[in-house]
Structure formats: structure tokens, C-alpha cells
Amino acid sequence: MTKPNLSGMCVATYRVHDDKADFAKKALSIAVGLTVGSWTDLPELRKAEMEKHLGRVVSIEEHQGDGAPGSRYADIRIAYPDINFSRDIPALLVTVFGKLSMDGKVRLIDLDVSEGFQSAFPGPKFGIQGVRDLLGVHDRPLLMSIFKSVIGHDLKGLEEQFYQQALGGVDLIKDDEILFENDETGINRRVAVCMEAARRASEQTGQKLLYAVNLTGPTSKLADQARLAISEGANALLFNVLAYGYDVLHELSADPDINVPIAAHPAMAGALYPSPHYGIAAPLLLGKLMRLAGADLVLFPSPYGSVVMPKEENLAIREMLLDESRAMRTSFPVPSAGIHPGLVPLILRDFGINSVVNAGGGVHGHPGGAAAGGQAFRQAITAAMNGVPLQTAAAEPGHEALKAAVDAWGVREV
Amino acid sequence: MTKPNLSGMCVATYRVHDDKADFAKKALSIAVGLTVGSWTDLPELRKAEMEKHLGRVVSIEEHQGDGAPGSRYADIRIAYPDINFSRDIPALLVTVFGKLSMDGKVRLIDLDVSEGFQSAFPGPKFGIQGVRDLLGVHDRPLLMSIFKSVIGHDLKGLEEQFYQQALGGVDLIKDDEILFENDETGINRRVAVCMEAARRASEQTGQKLLYAVNLTGPTSKLADQARLAISEGANALLFNVLAYGYDVLHELSADPDINVPIAAHPAMAGALYPSPHYGIAAPLLLGKLMRLAGADLVLFPSPYGSVVMPKEENLAIREMLLDESRAMRTSFPVPSAGIHPGLVPLILRDFGINSVVNAGGGVHGHPGGAAAGGQAFRQAITAAMNGVPLQTAAAEPGHEALKAAVDAWGVREV
DSSP states (O other): OOOOOOTTEEEEEEEEEOSSOOHHHHHHHHHHHTTTSOOTTSOHHHHHHHGGGOOEEEEEEEEOTTSSTTOOEEEEEEEEEGGGSOSSHHHHHHHHHTTGGGSSSEEEEEEEOOHHHHTTOOOOSSHHHHHHHHHTOOSSOEEEEEOOSOTTOOHHHHHHHHHHHHHTTOSEEEOOTTOOOOTTTOHHHHHHHHHHHHHHHHHHHOOOOEEEEEOOSOGGGHHHHHHHHHHTTOOEEEEEHHHHOHHHHHHHHHOTTOOSOEEEEOTTGGGTSSOSSSSBOHIIIIIIHHHHHTOSEEEEEOSSSSSOOOHHHHHHHHHHHHOTTSSSOOOEEEEESSOOGGGHHHHHHHHOSSSEEEESHHHHTSTTOHHHHHHHHHHHHHHHHTTOOHHHHHTSTTOHHHHHHHHHHOOOOO | OOOOOOTTEEEEEEEEEOSSOOHHHHHHHHHHHTTTSOOTTSOHHHHHHHGGGOOEEEEEEEEOTTSSTTOOEEEEEEEEEGGGSOSSHHHHHHHHHTTGGGSSEEEEEEEEOOHHHHTTOOOOSSHHHHHHHHHTOOSSOEEEEEOOSOTTOOHHHHHHHHHHHHHTTOSEEEOOTTOOOOTTTOHHHHHHHHHHHHHHHHHHHOOOOEEEEEOOSOGGGHHHHHHHHHHTTOOEEEEEHHHHOHHHHHHHHHOTTOOSOEEEEOTTGGGTSSOSSSSBOHIIIIIIHHHHHTOSEEEEEOSSSSSOOOHHHHHHHHHHHHOTTSSSOOOEEEEESSOOGGGHHHHHHHHOSSSEEEESHHHHTSTTOHHHHHHHHHHHHHHHHTTOOHHHHHTSTTOHHHHHHHHHHOOOOO
């Protein structure tokens, strides 16, 4: 088979584990089976008509492994003509991994969409630059804090928690992803009181703040819910993308009325990415597809905390979100879980300035309270940006919040 | 901890693999961490207020394994108060498996929803009884055939393929799940010609037929597409549920205007169910949740074909779809892939009369063509229902179609 021209095709990369398979035969069966169905037995005239629909084997890289059962695999790349599917993520995924996902030890590890396919996706409405512009912060990583123990709180409790977090100088506050619509603290009610708390805190801190409010409920009502929240003053949204599907994020992000950044939460992602044999690799699942669907910020498990992901996967997600070769705004990587101020130099080294330091316990668990928690992070960010060791910075006057954090959690050396 | 009263709670069962973990501690951290956030450090007054939100450890079954690394696990059951989440599947899944899915080797193996939660779900609009009533067939398994190689065909090609399948006496014909909206054979155009072909075939066969047309495109337009298809005469729908999310199926099935049965396709399911350590078990993914969301028929990989699933999982899916203890219509199990007429006695033994025999290659690949393929299946079903061995039935006059199939594919003895 000659090297195909891949223009107008989306290319999927699979990792197929099999101790004995003829991978060349397997690749061909995928390329034919998931497109035209059959090929060799077609009459020549029909082949000429069908050729534009035929999938192509782009490459096969075999890895023989160490001979131990389960160690042999191949990375197989198949190109699918765009003409076979509509320009939406469900159609793309069903084509490249619908039936195939159930056919042995096969994992979808990458997906390169064509320019034509991508042209149907505006991508992030704000992206890194847009979010920075909204906040007026261009020279450092952003700082996000997370509501903690939100279930069972009343509006007054949420407002106070919000205010304390905001006082610490955080740039973004996000809802807990398990806060759903309820009578006491429904989306419009809590947006109103939290944005008022943001206003009061802003008088103290002199800075802007985005509140990513959790968008939940029936799929067909999400856009209305988003508009309602925005009409009450919401200036960002949090969304459990994988519980609803990428297409829902795509439609929300493409809606001109929903003119606020959207943060994608990775809830349910662990059902898909961790197995070496099955599922969808994290850089595709939480990187490329989230950006394509329009997420302005993407949360994923950090390599530092209790909820871990191997660091190379983290960095691959980051790369997908920041890749400048795509004609699409970039998305903020938000490595999350287990973050305390002593990790800030490491986060800066690993993820760079275009990242969001995201903390829950690291803010709320500060010995001086949530406001001191935020301050400690901001002081750590300033020190790290200036190349000042945190221990040194913590000893300086006015850095009592950082000192208390360093004493409590320590510093991870870079 | 005393045995909790589980009324008003949804109970999740997890399989957690860990060579060393204190599973009791792990269970408690799930029950607390995914609900109220923290517990032991709360003041007594606050505990009284928060108790109704607190998750409960229902049971822990430890399996020490054989001492080999990776063999130790526990099945942990946690009850979540309904009050913590709204009555929709995304909220339920994000609560019980959102963050937790990323926290080590943990797999969601079951989910028992409360009566209160279930009351928000009408379930299948037709179910087994309703689909049988539409077809007027009550005394045997149904027979479904699948369009083959639909990509690149024109309307005339689809019509002819449909007509040949219909002539064989099948009860249902389903689209291929990778046939998406396109200029040539869009949903309304192909419904019109295929339903006309169905009418013509019906004059020959004297029987009714449901055509499950593939519902695709942007999420927000699916209900309109369904109504359009129905206005053109569509009498059933096929839907790639997991590419869109259960909630979309739930909304479609609950829509009074969408008054036709919905068949759920398992595309993408293999990204979630096959790993022993991660993801969501097939009986929950393709059984319980599909039925809750309103699927009238559910396709899943059969234990007989090339796309295989262990038979005990197949039977567990079936059990979830047919469980009479739930106040909800039952759904037709449709074991699919690799089905030929020689397997019919086995299907009948394993899945019973309330199942759908679903074939693609087994219809189209018949030496006498698709019409003969359908006839062979119908003859096999009749023989199996009467306890007549297929080899015997195939030798009878008028059973040439079955004979040709048996000669081509053989018979799997029961």
C-alpha cells in the first residue's frame, strides 16, 4: 500500500495488545471494516466509486515485548475519510472507536483531526489569552481555589466561604463538582450571593475574580441554566464534560450567549484513561478533545497529590492544550489535587507560567484560614516567579502566611 | 457503624484492587469524602445538621487473593443520600464515580438507585411488551437484521438492501451505527424510501417491520431529527447512547412526541467495561443504566462472535434488562456480532424467548442472498422453539434456506 495522502482524513492511533495477531492484517481489517465494510471482493467499478470512503493504514509499529504474555503490542494508525462522518465529536468517536472499542485489547491513544473537520469547531471562546484579559493578569500562573464541603451548606455558609477564599487574592474560585441544583443553593441563588461576596472582597484586594459555577441538570436545559447564571452575574462556568458528552460542551462553548469561560472538570475520566489495554489515553481525553470541544480551562489530576497520574501523561495533556500549531485558542492546564504552596516552584517548572495553580485543602487547610491560604499561594507564586527559594521568601517580613504554609506542608525542592 | 437504613439512598458497589490498603479506612474515606467532605472534626451540632447528607459504608468484602501482586481486592458498597444530588444520571454518576474514578484501581460494578431517584425515570416507553405489540409477535424471539456497508451507497442502493432484508421475514432492520447525516442518504430521505420498501415487502411477507434509523448530529437537534424521521414514517430509532450520554437518551425516551421504540447501540462501551481494574461493569453500563435511561432494546456483544464478552457478563446484562422487581418496563436484550442461524438454539437457551436474534453477515452472507438469510433465521427460530434439531429441520422440504445456512456455517450444539 502506497503512503496515502491524508488531506481530508482524520487519523486515529490505536495501541493493540496481542501476543499472536498479524498486526498488518488487523490494521487492514480496521481500515476496511470501519469504513466501506468490504473491499477485496468488490467489482473494480465499485472500487472506483468507493475509494473515497475507504480507510487507509498509515503505519504499524510493532513492539515484540519481552516475550512475557501480554507484552507484545503494536501502535496502528488508520486514516478515516472525513466524508464518512458528520462534523461532530460523537460521529468521529463512533466511527473510529465505536465498535472497535469492544474488539480485544485496543486503546485509542491519539486522534489527529483534519483541518476540514476542525473548521466546524471554534474551540475555546476565551482561551488562555482571553481568560488573562478578563482578569488583567498576564505575568504569572493563575491561582484557583475550590469550594470545600459544599453539600448541606446554606447560602450564607457558601457566601462566607466564598468571601474568605476571595480575600486571599485568588483569581478564580470554582464550585465543587458535586454541587447540583437544589432548593437551598441553586445556581442563580448562589451566583447572586457569591458575586456580591466577590465584589466586597475585590474592594479589599483590588483584583478581579472569576467564579466558575457548576452547570448541572438535564442536558436540554443546560444552555438556559447557563444564561440564567450569567444574567445573575456569573462570569465563568464549571462543567462535568464526560458525564454529558463532548458535544454538549461544544454546543455550550459555541453559543454566542454563553459569553464566559468554561472550565472542564475531569469527573468520570478515570473510567476511561488508566488501563494500559483499554479506553482512551488521557492526553486525548482531557487534552485534545477538551480543547476541540471548547474548554477554556481543563482540570486533570496533578502528578503531586493523592489522585495521581504519571507525570509524562500530565505533560502530554499540557502539550495538547498549549499546542500553537493548531488554528485554535489554547486552553489553560489546571493540574489539580494535593496542591499546597510548597509545590508552587515544581508546578511552575513542570507546567510553566501558562497554568493554573488549583487548591482546595491547600487553601482551606491553612492554619490561618482560607484567606491566609490564598495569600500563602500568591506569595509562593511571586517568590517562584522571581527565583527566590520558598524558605527564603517565607522568612521575609509580611510573608507570615507563606511561612505558616511552609511550616505546615513543607517545600518540595525543584 | 450500625447497619444503615438505605431508604432514600443510592448504593454504589466498587471493586477496589490494592495489595496493602486498609479497605475499611478506604471505604470510610469514600463515604465521607464524596458527600460531606469531612466528619470526625465537625462540631456535634454541625454533625446533627449534616447527618442526612453523610454517605454510609454498607459493606466491605475483602478478597485476599493468592498473594500474587495485584490479586488482593475488596468489594465496597457505599450508600449516598439522594438529597445530595439532582435526579439525573450525570449527577448520580459524578457523585458516585466522578472524582473516585481517578483514585487508584477502582471500578464501579453496580449501582442500586432508590425508589425516589428512579421515580424521575419513566424507563422504556415500549419495553418488551410494547415492541411485541407493535409487531404482533408474542411467541418467539424477534429477528433483527443490520444494514451492511452503508457508507457510499445512494438511496436506491439502501432501498434495495432494505427490501431484500425485509423479504426474509425479519422483524426489525437497523441502520449501521456509522451511518451519519449526509446529503445523499440523510435521515428523512432514507426513512421515506426504506419505509416504502418495508411496505412493499410487507405485501409479500404479510408481517410488520420496525426500522431503527440511526439518530445522529448535534445534541440539541436530536429531538427535532427524531420528530422529522417520525413524520417521514420512522417507527423506531437507533442511538449511540455512550457517545452522547445517558441523559440524552433519557430526555429522548421521555419525550411524548418521540413515540417509537429506541434501540441503544453499545458503541464506545469497550472503552469502559473490559478492564478488571477500571471503568464500569458491563451489566451496569449496558444493562441497568440503559434501561433506566429508557432504551427499549439494548445491543451488546454476544458471547458467540468475534467481538466477545464473557458469557456471565452477557447473562448479567440480560438479567438487568429483564428484572421484574423494578417498577419499570423491561428492555429487549440484543446479543450481537457473529450470529448465524446455527447459533439460534444456543441463543434461545442462553437468552430465552425474550431476546432479539441480531445478524448482519449471517443475513447478508447467506449463499442465497439477504432474503434467504432472513428466511434461514426464521426457520431456525421455529425449529428451535419446537425443539427440533436444526439439522433435522434443514432436511425438511421448504427449508432450503436453512439448509444452505447450516451447510455454510454449521450448527453449534446446545
